Amino acid sequence: MSEYHVPVLLGPSIDGLDIRPEGIYVDATFGGGGHAKEIAQRLDDKGHLFVFDQDEDAEANLWGATNVTLITSNFRHLTRWMKYYDVIGRVDGILADLGVSSHQFDDPSRGFSYRYDEPLDMRMNRQQLLSAADVINQYDAVQLQDIFRSTEK
Ligand SMILES: C[S@@+](CC[C@H](N)C(=O)[O-])C[C@H]1O[C@@H](n2cnc3c(N)ncnc32)[C@H](O)[C@@H]1O
Numbered sequence: 001m002s003e004y005h006v007p008v009l010l011g012p013s014i015d016g017l018d019i020r021p022e023g024i025y026v027d028a029t030f031g032g033g034g035h036a037k038e039i040a041q042r043l044d045d046k047g048h049l050f051v052f053d054q055d056e057d058a059e060a061n062l063w064g065a066t067n068v069t070l071i072t073s074n075f076r077h078l079t080r081w082m083k084y085y086d087v088i089g090r091v092d093g094i095l096a097d098l099g100v101s102s103h104q105f106d107d108p109s110r111g112f113s114y115r116y117d118e119p120l121d122m123r124m125n126r127q128q129l130l131s132a133a134d135v136i137n138q139y140d141a142v143q144l145q146d147i148f149r150s151t152e153k
Pocket residue numbers: 005006007008028029030031032033034035036052053054055058073074075076097098099100101102124
């Protein structure tokens with residue numbers, strides 16, 4: 001099992017996708033690739049799996065499968081990417097294992113965990129300029145309230 005991240009509910013979540021071997025699937029949160037490997041193994045040479053991760057570190061977990069395409073992007077752009085790959089309306093199933101990977105928690109430099117005395121960061125996509133420390137230290141009360149209000153829905 002990958003040290004990057006141990007996938008949770010692996011069997012039940014893959015079974016729930018009810019995979020057709022020739023189908024097109026999306027793993028919106030690739031991470032260590034545990035779920036993705038299970039999906040890819042159930043596809044034949046006509047099937048395809050698109051995987052998203054906004055963290056560039058996840059790319060190291062690809063294993064060279066020809067039926068898997070990694071898209072290093074936030075999955076909120078999923079529709080745009082499916083159009084780009086000309087599979088819009090043809091996706092058979094989407095898996096999203098939302099949250100943070102163990103790798104992100106375990107790497108002190110990522111600033112996700114209070115286990116380490118490191119600067120707060122918490123950017124999954126390190127191309128983003130804004131860290132959690134910037135938000136906490138520079139936003140005023142009204143801006144912070146706006147964030148909490150928009151995420152509570
Ligand atoms: C819980 S881990 C997924 C683990 C994966 N299922 C596995 O088997 O290893 C979540 C991953 O999703 C990524 N992620 C979280 N939110 C994302 C988003 N909005 N767009 C793209 N990737 C995202 C994180 O960078 C992290 O690598």
